[in-house]
Amino acid sequence: NAGVTQTPKFQVLKTGQSMTLQCAQDMNHEYMSWYRQDPGMGLRLIHYSVGAGITDQGEVPNGYNVSRSTTEDFPLRLLSAAPSQTSVYFCASRGFDRGGGYTFGSGTRLTVV
Amino acid sequence: GQQVMQIPQYQHVQEGEDFTTYCNSSTTLSNIQWYKQRPGGHPVFLIQLVKSGEVKKQKRLTFQFGEAKKNSSLHITATQTTDVGTYFCAGPPLDSDTGKLIFGQGTTLQVKP
Numbered sequence: 414n415a416g417v418t419q420t421p422k423f424q425v426l427k428t429g430q431s432m433t434l435q436c437a438q439d440m441n442h443e444y445m446s447w448y449r450q451d452p453g454m455g456l457r458l459i460h461y462s463v464g465a466g467i468t469d470q471g472e473v474p475n476g477y478n479v480s481r482s483t484t485e486d487f488p489l490r491l492l493s494a495a496p497s498q499t500s501v502y503f504c505a506s507r508g509f510d511r512g513g514g515y516t517f518g519s520g521t522r523l524t525v526v
Numbered sequence: 527g528q529q530v531m532q533i534p535q536y537q538h539v540q541e542g543e544d545f546t547t548y549c550n551s552s553t554t555l556s557n558i559q560w561y562k563q564r565p566g567g568h569p570v571f572l573i574q575l576v577k578s579g580e581v582k583k584q585k586r587l588t589f590q591f592g593e594a595k596k597n598s599s600l601h602i603t604a605t606q607t608t609d610v611g612t613y614f615c616a617g618p619p620l621d622s623d624t625g626k627l628i629f630g631q632g633t634t635l636q637v638k639p
Contacts, residue, residue, distance in 0.1 A: 444625045455631035463625040514559045514571030
């Protein structure tokens with residue numbers, strides 16, 4: 414049981430490049446979310462999804478796109494990378510079980526130069 | 527939009543001392559969740575509180591959810607070096623779907639042996 418798998422673990426981009434951060438879960442969870450973590454800022458919600466075909470914006474959605482074509486996958490696309498998007502990105506998922514919290518992936522450390 | 531504040535931002539304690547972190551939301555929450563992140567790791571779910579005034583214990587950790595469902599606290603009795611990490615509270619607003627989980631900035635705990 415792999416849980417939440419994020420790839421790549423590390424990435425360096427040049428300003429203006431685009432890329433997709435991959436996230437997959439094998440727990441049949443309905444909810445999936447993307448967060449970015451910057452020093453002193455905690456975890457800020459970028460986009461989230463409550464099921465396949467349904468996505469919504471979080472606190473800091475600008476510059477990012479998501480789609481949820483399957484229950485398992487929730488990729489995060491950076492359209493035109495900027496240095497301000499240098500961060501650690503976490504994907505997380507949870508089921509409808511009201512007693513459970515989110516399971517996080519191990520993160521992607523992204524540097525934009 | 528919803529804001530979740532945590533205090534203190536940092537806490538250094540001697541091993542064996544108690545520790546408390548406080549969480550305050552600008553809006554009423556449907557539930558409050560607590561996570562722990564070890565240095566270099568990803569957040570790990572600890573517990574969820576749902577009812578107004580609820581208190582839950584996990585060994586040396588005591589979690590409380592305020593009567594108005596806008597604040598919460600985590601208290602650790604007799605800290606150990608294994609308690610080192612950053613503790614986050616998070617909650618979805620009462621008037622939104624529970625997929626939108628907003629995190630506080632976290633409290634980083636250092637324990638001196």
